[in-house]
Amino acid sequence: MKKNILIITLAIILQSSAQTDQKTFEYVNMTNNTEIIEPSTTPAMLMGDDVLWSEDFSDETISNITTEDLAGFGDWRWSDEGPSGNWSNGNIIQSETPGNGFMMMEADFYNSSPQNGVEAGETGENVINATFTIGPIDLSGSETNELVLQFYSNYRVCCYYSPADFSGATGEFNDLEVFISVNGGDSFSNLNYIEGETYEVNELTEKLSQIPLGSYSPVAEEVYFKFEWTGSHYHWMIDDLSIIQRPAYDLKMQSAWLTMEDPASIEYYAIPKSQMPDQMLIGAEIYNYGYNDEDEVVLNGTIEGEGIYTTLNYEETIDPDSTVYIESDYFDISMLDAGTYTFTAEITSTGNDILLDDNALSREFLITENVYALDGLYENNDLVGTGVPGGDANADGIKVANYFDIKENTTLSSINLNLYTGTYETSLGTFETEPGGELIAYVCDTTGIFDPTVTELSPDLGGILWTSDFYLVTQNDVDNGQIVIDANEFALPVGAYYIVIEMYSNGLSSDIIILDDTSVPQPWFASLRFDADATTWYSSPNAASIQIGLDGFDFELSEEELIGIQYFPNPAKDYIEITSQEILNGNCHLIIYNILGEEVLNYKDSSFGNKKEVSLNGLASGSYILEFEHNDQISKHKLIIE
Numbered sequence: 001m002k003k004n005i006l007i008i009t010l011a012i013i014l015q016s017s018a019q020t021d022q023k024t025f026e027y028v029n030m031t032n033n034t035e036i037i038e039p040s041t042t043p044a045m046l047m048g049d050d051v052l053w054s055e056d057f058s059d060e061t062i063s064n065i066t067t068e069d070l071a072g073f074g075d076w077r078w079s080d081e082g083p084s085g086n087w088s089n090g091n092i093i094q095s096e097t098p099g100n101g102f103m104m105m106e107a108d109f110y111n112s113s114p115q116n117g118v119e120a121g122e123t124g125e126n127v128i129n130a131t132f133t134i135g136p137i138d139l140s141g142s143e144t145n146e147l148v149l150q151f152y153s154n155y156r157v158c159c160y161y162s163p164a165d166f167s168g169a170t171g172e173f174n175d176l177e178v179f180i181s182v183n184g185g186d187s188f189s190n191l192n193y194i195e196g197e198t199y200e201v202n203e204l205t206e207k208l209s210q211i212p213l214g215s216y217s218p219v220a221e222e223v224y225f226k227f228e229w230t231g232s233h234y235h236w237m238i239d240d241l242s243i244i245q246r247p248a249y250d251l252k253m254q255s256a257w258l259t260m261e262d263p264a265s266i267e268y269y270a271i272p273k274s275q276m277p278d279q280m281l282i283g284a285e286i287y288n289y290g291y292n293d294e295d296e297v298v299l300n301g302t303i304e305g306e307g308i309y310t311t312l313n314y315e316e317t318i319d320p321d322s323t324v325y326i327e328s329d330y331f332d333i334s335m336l337d338a339g340t341y342t343f344t345a346e347i348t349s350t351g352n353d354i355l356l357d358d359n360a361l362s363r364e365f366l367i368t369e370n371v372y373a374l375d376g377l378y379e380n381n382d383l384v385g386t387g388v389p390g391g392d393a394n395a396d397g398i399k400v401a402n403y404f405d406i407k408e409n410t411t412l413s414s415i416n417l418n419l420y421t422g423t424y425e426t427s428l429g430t431f432e433t434e435p436g437g438e439l440i441a442y443v444c445d446t447t448g449i450f451d452p453t454v455t456e457l458s459p460d461l462g463g464i465l466w467t468s469d470f471y472l473v474t475q476n477d478v479d480n481g482q483i484v485i486d487a488n489e490f491a492l493p494v495g496a497y498y499i500v501i502e503m504y505s506n507g508l509s510s511d512i513i514i515l516d517d518t519s520v521p522q523p524w525f526a527s528l529r530f531d532a533d534a535t536t537w538y539s540s541p542n543a544a545s546i547q548i549g550l551d552g553f554d555f556e557l558s559e560e561e562l563i564g565i566q567y568f569p570n571p572a573k574d575y576i577e578i579t580s581q582e583i584l585n586g587n588c589h590l591i592i593y594n595i596l597g598e599e600v601l602n603y604k605d606s607s608f609g610n611k612k613e614v615s616l617n618g619l620a621s622g623s624y625i626l627e628f629e630h631n632d633q634i635s636k637h638k639l640i641i642e
Contacts, residue, residue, distance in 0.1 A: 052147065053137050054242035058100040064134055065103075071129035074110030076103055076229070083235035085109040086123050094206055095152035095239035102152075102239035103132055105229040127232055135224030136184065139243060142219045146246040146291040149178070149191070149211045149225065156204045156234035176236060177228040178211065184222040191216075203541075212246060212321050214291060248292045249351030254285040254323065255521065256345035256361040258301075261330055263405050263496070265523040269376035269543070270366040272550055274408045278334040282310060283327035284345050284361075286318065294318040296350045299326045304342040308333060338367050363520060370413070370553030374402050374526060374543035375517035383420050384529060384544055385513035386505035387431025396505055397532025400514070401461065401498040402546040403446065403525055410492050412466070415441050415485040415499060416555040418545040420513040421478055435475045436510030441468040441485050442500040443492075449525055457537055459530060461498050466490045472598060473512060476591075476627065484555045486623055486638060492550075498528070499546050515545040554638055562633035567626065571640035577613045578628060584608040589629040592639065594622065616641060 055062070060078040069075040080101040082090035085108030092098050110116055111124035118124035139147065155176060179188035191211050229236050259265050260277050282301035288294050297314040310331040318324050326347075346360035353359065364377060386395045417439075424431040445462030448454050454462075468485055477483050503512045516527075524539040531538065549555055564581030578590070588608040592601040603614055608630075619641050626639040 050245045052139060052142055052243045052245065054240070055134065056097045056100060056240050057102050058097070060101060062134075064136070065132055067130065067132045069130045071127060073116050073126040074105075074107065074113075074128050075130045076105050076132040076227070078102075079104045079106075083108055083237070085112040085233075087233060088235060093152055093154040093237040093239050097240055102237050103227070104238075105130060105236045107229065107231060108234050111232055123233075125232055127230065129228070129230045131226050131228045133185070133224055133226040134241065135181070136222035137224070137243065138221050139218055139223050140221045142245070144245070145214045145217060145219055146248075147213045147218045148244050148246045149180075149209075149213055149241070150244050151209055151241045152207075152239045153209045154204070154206045154235075154237040157231055158233040175228075175230045177230075179226040179228070180213065180216050180218065181224040181226070182217055182220040182222075185224045188224070188226055189216055210244075210289070212289075212291070213243075214246065214320075218243075247290050247354045249294065249349075249353050250288075250290040250355055251294055251297070251318070251347055251349055251351070251353055252287045252289050252358045253345065253347055253361050254287050256282070256284040256363075258282050258343045258345075258363070258365070260405070263403070263523075263525075266374075266403065266405070266526050267363075267520050267522065268365070268372070268374055269517075269520075270368050270371050270373040270547070272368050272370050272372055272410075273338055274410060274551070275372065275406060276333070276336070276367060277407065278332065279330035280333050281327060281330050282343070282345055283325065284347065285323060285325055286314075286347055287323045288318040288320055290351065290353075291320050292351065293320065294349045294351050297324075297326070298348045299328065300346045300348070301328060301331070302344050302346075303333065303336070304344070308336075336367055338369055340364060340366050370550045371547060371555075372404055372550060373547040374522065375418075375515065375545045375547070377519035378515070378517050379519040380517075382516040382518050382542055383424060383513050384516045384540075384542075385420070385433070385511060386437065386503050387508060387511035387513050388424055395508060395532075397502065397530075399459075399500050399502045399528075399530035399532070400544045400546065401444070401500040401528040401530070402544055403496065403498055403527070404548060405496050406492045406494055409494055410550045411552070412443065412487040412490040412492050412548055412550065413552050414487055414549040414554045415468075415501075416545075416547040416549065417483040417485075417501065418515045418547075419478065419481045419483065420515055421481045424513065431508070431511050431513065433473070433478055433513045434510045435473050435478055436506060437473040437512040438504045438506075439471050439473070439483070439512060440502050441471075441487070442466065442498075442502070443487075443490060444498040444500050446496040446498055446525075459535060459537075461500070461528075461537075465497070473510065474593065476593075482555075486554075487548075488623075489552070499548055501546055502530075516540075517543040517545065519543075562628065562630055562635040565628055565635040567637055567639070570637075571642045572616055573642050574617065575613050575615050576626070576639065577611065580608070580610045583610050584630050586631060588612075590614060591627045591629075592619070593625045593627070600624070 067076045078101055082092040083104060083106035084090055088108045093102055107128040110128050111126055112118055116124055116126055176193055178191045178193040180191055181188045257267055259267055259281050284299055295317050297318060299312045301310045310328050312326060312328040314326050342362055342364050344360060344362040384400055386398055419433050421433050442464050443466040444460060444464055447462035448457050471485055505511045521541050522543055527540045527542055527544050529538045529540055566579045568577045588605045590603040591599055594600050600619060605612060621641050624639040626637045628635045
């Protein structure tokens with residue numbers, strides 16, 4: 001099972017697959033994501049005697065570089081500043097030497113430029129096609145053909161075009177190409193820079209790229225490399241080019257996974273004990289970077305602390321420049337109790353691997369009493385909400401959905417959202433989570449995703465099963481960086497569900513932005529986004545911060561908690577009695593909010609002591625949030641008034 005990540009819309013073309021009935025998609029709207037996605041392990045950077053030639057672009061007048069604007073709309077250029085334009089925020093490449101300059105194609109700028117007939121504030125659709133060529137490079141002194149072109153690469157790609165749109169490009173459309181010439185530039189061969197991969201359209205990718213050159217006879221006096229961009233929007237930055245000696249033996253673990261049997265390939269960060277399977281699968285994507293065959297490859301999987309271990313001997317030879325997918329049989333994890341665990345996948349072989357640091361990957365996961373979450377690792381994260389990724393006035397009505405598999409009958413008690421409370425700068429303005437936004441939560445069926453008879457995906461996915469009341473985002477929510485929604489113990493029988501959050505910002509005046517965990521690549525169905533303007537669902541490789549509490553669990557709010565506070569009675573009718581284990585000297589402050597986030601009671605007391613009775617007269621029956629504060633410590637609790 002290869003973990004396929006599809007960044008594609010649910011605008012539906014059914015595709016038959018031996019593994020699953022997936023709906024796959026071909027068009028992706030432009031978005032304004034600006035965080036870095038790291039789709040695979042970064043290759044090892046070899047230095048010292050292994051480097052035959054290098055260029056760090058420290059001089060903007062580099063004599064051995066030529067550029068060519070093939071389409072007439074914009075060219076490559078040297079820069080020490082990041083790309084600009086309507087959909088870029090100026091972040092520079094994270095290379096070894098970004099400060100001294102790099103080569104950049106900023107297609108986004110060229111399609112925001114009046115020189116190309118684009119009105120101010122508008123976005124053009126011109127297909128940008130341009131190249132830069134560097135050389136000649138003398139590699140004749142190498143004792144072997146086993147050389148590697150190495151460079152840092154930072155790119156975002158959009159959008160799709162047919163060949164009829166532009167016929168001048170030498171590469172494929174909407175493409176990044178790298179070419180080599182070993183005859184002084186007379187002819188070039190395509191190095192197939194991203195051969196076999198689907199571009200993660202709209203996603204920012206930053207990595208150290210290494211391309212083997214052995215089959216192109218690179219040992220020559222006049223070697224040239226050419227980089228070609230074809231596409232309309234975003235950018236490509238390149239820095240710290242070098243030619244290095246390729247090792248004889250070097251296996252690289254590109255990705256690894258620990259998954260349930262069903263649903264296959266999804267990786268939860270936190271799983272309630274009641275929903276844990278008895279067995280799980282480990283797998284890994286292995287690349288042979290060395291120029292020799294690798295034999296007797298072994299995949300080892302361990303879960304720290306419990307002595308759980310599995311091993312798989314890969315019986316086939318891994319050829320140079322090839323990738324294999326190794327998976328173990330399912331192994332028993334039924335003895336695991338609630339706690340925090342570390343899963344590690346590691347590969348070994350009989351070859352003399354020169355670098356072992358890239359032979360293993362680890363990740364943390366939790367078994368909980370009642371919390372279920374895709375997100376939580378946050379080694380890297382993106383953002384999603386009304387201000388991002390689109391950042392336009394049509395962002396209201398955006399929906400974000402996470403997939404949850406229920407293996408034992410349970411009840412949905414609460415939903416937790418972790419907010420991004422910083423500022424998000426784009427060329428379209430500054431966005432931040434502010435009070436006044438509104439949201440509503442749904443539980444939806446998943447049949448619309450997996451039913452092969454469904455060819456049009458409804459905005460309600462497989463149908464709405466439960467709906468919350470509208471929730472008004474308060475200043476306290478923003479201060480806490482967290483929203484907790486009461487789900488009223490909605491029954492979840494065995495099955496699969498989407499928890500959906502629909503957001504409104506009053507025309508971007510009160511944005512709602514939640515965290516989006518990019519640490520673990522998720523399958524296409526794990527987390528979805530709905531564009532209200534396009535009325536289209538989109539898949540995502542990330543894990544939005546939509547967490548659920550089961551079987552009576554209410555999420556605790558993240559501020560410093562005031563402990564030792566009790567509330568009686570609850571459910572209440574005429575009054576609520578607040579009791580403290582300690583004498584509370586100084587100001588005490590009680591606020592009660594209704595389900596819309598509106599303040600309905602505000603009570604202050606400077607002589608609280610350890611017990612106080614507060615009248616609830618005038619408050620209607622229903623659910624409320626009670627917030628009690630003393631010396632900047634806060635206790636929050638759900639209150640029911642009968």
